[in-house]
Amino acid sequence: MNNKINCLYCDKDEKLDNLMIEICKLDVSTLYLFKEQSHKGRCIVAYNKHVNELFELEEKELELFMKDVTKAASAIKKTFAPDKVNYGAYSDTLPHLHFHLVPKYKDGFSWGGVFEMNPQKTYLSDEEYSERIKLIKENL
Numbered sequence: 001m002n003n004k005i006n007c008l009y010c011d012k013d014e015k016l017d018n019l020m021i022e023i024c025k026l027d028v029s030t031l032y033l034f035k036e037q038s039h040k041g042r043c044i045v046a047y048n049k050h051v052n053e054l055f056e057l058e059e060k061e062l063e064l065f066m067k068d069v070t071k072a073a074s075a076i077k078k079t080f081a082p083d084k085v086n087y088g089a090y091s092d093t094l095p096h097l098h099f100h101l102v103p104k105y106k107d108g109f110s111w112g113g114v115f116e117m118n119p120q121k122t123y124l125s126d127e128e129y130s131e132r133i134k135l136i137k138e139n140l
Helices: 014-019 059-080 126-138
Strands: 020-025 029-034 043-047 084-088 098-104
Touching: 014 020, 020 126, 029 059, 029 126, 043 059, 059 084, 059 098, 059 126
Parallel strands: none
Antiparallel strands: 020 029, 029 043, 043 098, 084 098
């Protein structure tokens, strides 16, 4: 299957490191903190095997993946108290099953609209990333 070539989630290369930081492994996926933090606590849950669509998963794998997504979203809610968590699973240009978990806050950035990939270019220090990751892990 050649569609694995140049997949940052499979290759786990510099492209991945430039965009996100691994928080931990979940049952069938990996949880990452998205480095661009305009939406405080934004994460990605990426399925560990190279598939692109939910319907490509067997029923049990789909159940486990959605439990991972739910577990991560719950940890984000407990950690950062957003008013809503948005879920995005596009994969137009990166054909690997993953969900963006985007905390949204009333009267905050892009409330009531679709989130952008890198809206305000909000990046943190290494210490700030570490602290957010620690807090998320505590709430998983």
